[in-house]
Amino acid sequence: MIKKIHLHNIGPAPDLKAEFGERLNVITGDNGLGKTFLLDACWYALTKRTWVDNRPFYPARHVGKADPPRIDYTLIGENGREASSHAVYDFGAKTDAKKWKGKSGKPSKPGLVIYARIDGGFSVWDPERNYSQEAGSDEGTSAQGILPAFQFRKTEVWNGLPEGARLEDIICNGLVRDVENWSLKKNGTIELLQKVLRTISPDDSEVLTIGESVPVGAVDIPTLITPYASVPVIHAGAGIQRVLALAYLIVWAWESHKRAASEAREEPTKRLVLLFDEVEAHLHPKWQRVFLPALIKVVESLLMKDEAKSIQIIATTHAPLVLGSVETLWDDQKDQLFDFDLEGGKVELEAIDFAKHGSAENWLGSDSFDLSDDYPGYPLAAQKAMRRADAFMLKHPIPAQTPKEEMEEIDQQLLKALGGGDEYWPYWVPYRDQRRSKR
Secondary structure: OEEEEEEEOOOOOOEEEEEOOOOEEEEEEOOOOOHHHHHHHHHHHHOOOOOHHHOOOOOOOOOOOOOOOEEEEEEEOOOOOEEEEEEEEOOOOOOHHHOEEEOOOOOOOOOEEEEEOOOOOEEEEOOOOOOOOOOOOOOOOOOOOOOOOEEEOHHHHHHOEOOOOOHHHOOEOOHHHHHHHHHHHOOOHHHHHHHHHHHHOOOHHHOOEEEEEEEEOOEEEEEEEOOOOEEEHHHOOHHHHHHHHHHHHHHHHHHHHHHHHHHOOOOOOOEEEEEEOOOOOOOOHHHHOOHHHHHHHHHHHHHOHHHOOEEEEEEEOOOHHHHHHOOOOOOOOOOEEEEEEEEOOEEEEEEEOOOOOOOHHHHHOOOOOOOOOOOOOOOHHHHHHHHHHHHHHHHOOOHHHOOHHHHHHHHHHHHHHOOOOOOOHHHHHHHHHHHHHOO
């Protein structure tokens, strides 16, 4: 797991520091302030200095050699001990692979690392298949024959991840073929995938289930059984596809890791780190209300069970329903909430206290979303109408003595912006009644 990270002169802020909780970490903030960048930096630190989808960090033009970009971080490895390391940007290096110089020495093993990226792709780092015992190896490199990480584009999650021309070079068959293979082998993997899908489904009336394959063109494609139909998985909606891809990648990564550990006569890792960018992407609100707690349950009870020593999730979100979903399981001793803000033209990351807000509207008014405290759940037009009405009622506390034309104008503005049963109307009714009596 990752305990601390400090980014200096790289990314959206001159200095950005975070100390993570050992279990659940949720990061909020406006678009463009650095949530994804922070996840990418965590991946770099956790995976022996490899880059997400092979995209390295570059310094801003104003950063010079006198104060080069630097990444400092502290990991907790399989032995449970803290190990600090760093990487410094070398402006004089001739190739991208050599620009970030890391601390020499054998890197720590943080466990199995899975990154669900916002572009629909995934990155996986396996301590058995991607870890090199080489001391002092630079970022993105490894021993002969050992890949530094597995990088999946969205299509490769479905169709497979090849690495070379030979059959034995294939890293992952992809969801379409693996589902069929797992069903034929009857080794428990397809049952595990079904359990994972059942756990992360929003309720008992809408359980996702993998069905038999059907021909689509020249290829047999697994089906997804839903309450309304059975459809080939490639024809499912964007939200369902992301849920299915995540479930498959988690099961594939864990089962592949256990197999690699067995071949090496080693015990499977007891640590797993899941980086998850925008939990709510493509998800209906009913999924947002349950997805993150269900994901924790999947890892804790279905995959690693009693084998786990550490399960850490670092997730970003813009959704109040996602934050509300973890209220009942939040543990201040193990979890941490962060918020990116723009203060005085500078980006800042702050660890903030978690408080239960209940409704999504209350969460919108919290520090995590920085919306105004008055009517945060309403559209802007409705907010403007209610604020204008509030100011009018404050200025004219006696309805019978109010200016008729302005009162009628505000009434029309409220009628246009609010539904007939809105809870705001009782405050305005005396003025509306007075307007009618003046006609």
